[in-house]
Structures are given as structure tokens and as C-alpha cells.
Amino acid sequence: MAENDNSTTLDELKTMVRTFCEERGWDPYHSPKDLAIGLVTEASELLEIFRFVRERELGDLMHGEESRQKMADELADSLYFVLRFAQLYKFDLSKCMREKMEKNRAKYPTKDPAPHATS
Ligand SMILES: [Mg+2]
Secondary structure, eight states, X not given: OOOOTTTOOHHHHHHHHHHHHXXXXXXXXXXXXXXXXXXXHHHHHHHHTTTTOOGGGHHHHXXXXXXXXXXXXXXXXXXXXXXXXXXXXTOOHHHHHHHHHHHHHHHSOTTSOOOSOOO
């Protein structure tokens, strides 16, 4: 059976990241500041894929095998840092997400034309 988002839990991904880091002795390099920097760096690498791409070129980019692979890699790199931060510093990501979405629902009621940005 293929492993995918439907069959994999966040806890399994956290364990995968923890094991990977423990096998390499990386705990001393993973302060919360280090991990936050890593997250932003990887998110910037995702953004870089879109640098100088015009609106009319986005469709091709989103369907290109090579560009999609780059996006997949940077999404995974970004998620790695989210998971590692949560795993090492005891954040329950499901709880974080549910609570923040509740705040977003209050901040952006459905009757208003809501921007997509959150803060
Ligand atoms: Mg990367």
C-alpha cells in the first residue's frame, strides 16, 4: 500500500524526523532559533521557484515535472523544519492548527470578503 497523506499521521512524520536527526547527532544544532531560520530558508527556496515567473507562465510551472519536483522538495524541506520544531519543543501540531484556524474564523468571518493572508 502506498504511503500518502491519507495513511500517514503527523506523529509518524515527527518520529521519522526525530529518528533521522538522532542518527546523525543533530540535536545540538537544533535550537528553536536554528529551526526557525531553517524553516524560513526552505520556504524562501520554494518562493525562489516562482522568481521572475509571470502570471501567464504559472500554469506551465505548476504542470511541469521538473518544477513540481522542485516544489515537492522545498515543501518537504519546509515541513521537515515544522515537524522538527514541534517534535523537539513539544508542540502538538493538530492542536496548534485547530486553535489557529478558530482564531482565523473569528478574524475573517464568512460574510466579509476575506483576504487569504493570515498572521
Ligand atoms: Mg531546500
